[in-house]
Amino acid sequence: MAHVAESKKKIVNEFCDLVNSYPVIGVVDMENLPTAQLQKMRGQLRGKVVIRMTKRRFMNIVLDKVKDNKKGIEEMKNYLTGMPALLFTKDDPFKLAKTLKRSMSTAPAKQGQVAPKDIIVSAGPTPFSPGPVISELASAGIKTAIENGKIVVKSDAVVVKKGNKVSSAIAGILIRLGVEPMEVGLNLTAVYDNGTIFTRDVLNIDEEEFINKIKISYNSAIGLALELSFLTKETTKMMIAKAFREAKSLALSQNIIADGVKEEIMAKANK
Incomplete structure (x- = not known):
């Protein structure tokens, strides 16, 4: 042994x-x-x-x-x-x-690392003056223009899809643009x-999304319970209020004198 x-x-x-x-x-x-x-x-x-x-x-x-x-x-x-x-x-x-x-915390992407999500270069100004960097950005699929003597990214561009490896050229561009897509x-x-x-x-x-789904589910359950006249702790008061409104409406339409409507019926009769 x-x-x-x-x-x-x-x-x-x-x-x-x-x-x-x-x-x-x-x-x-x-x-x-x-x-x-x-x-x-x-x-x-x-x-x-x-x-x-x-x-x-x-x-x-x-x-x-x-x-x-x-x-x-x-x-x-x-x-x-x-x-x-x-x-x-x-x-x-x-x-x-x-x-x-x-x-x-965020960190720059290195050559060979796998993108945890789509890596995006957002539209906006850059610190670069016109020069060879324009063709480097274009090779990465980044559309640019010249404004006020500086290179501007015209629209958001996905330079690495989620799950793909970061190339040496893309890693260099991202560093120069100050984009730190990796999480450390x-x-x-x-x-x-x-x-x-x-x-x-x-x-x-996503906690916010999860809480919103719970709220939507709760409201849907309450609505279904009210529709089915299903008594629960949460729906009892609502159902009593609903029954009162419906009874009152019926009493008024049929001129049925009751405590909750007699004043309104008398007022209607005196018109």
Whole structure:
């Protein structure tokens, strides 16, 4: 049986203790993250999130060792991409995702990087005087004109489509234009919480859009309940008010004397 160094055992045991001590475990990809940025983010997250890095092989061993205590956590091995690290926190997954998103910052695009979204050069003035740069911009699909002795971008231009790699020429143009399309930070790939794995697509929700959808759904449900005369805590007062209005309207149209309409009926009779 192969000998395992005590230092390696210690690393694995420390990670196992962390996994068992925290209810929420996240995986992040730290590829292309500058050291200075990482240290800054560690400071921002101190007291909320514990960040630990080790070899991917050790992480796989850890996730296998704790699977009896954390149901389904071994599936997190599928999300150990790029340069992975593990996060440990007591915050819920969506709060963790929001915290990490707030700590992201922009950065210039480098040759060979994959565009996380369409990279757009917006219409507007540039600092460039007329010269060879006009043909460079044109080769990138950027339409220009000369105004007041300076080059102006006439309309928004997508220079790299989402998922495509940034070429050396495009990277150079973007830097000269001051466009920083990349996001630098802890790239959250998945979060484990009580047997459920939340992927990046699920966690990166638009909060405003989500709240608006809830409001629309609520209003639709109220409307349907009123239409069906379905009593709930929310619709009872509305339905009573609706019934009163309809009863009053009927009483007035049929000259039925009742407490709520007798004055109006008498006034109508005296006209």
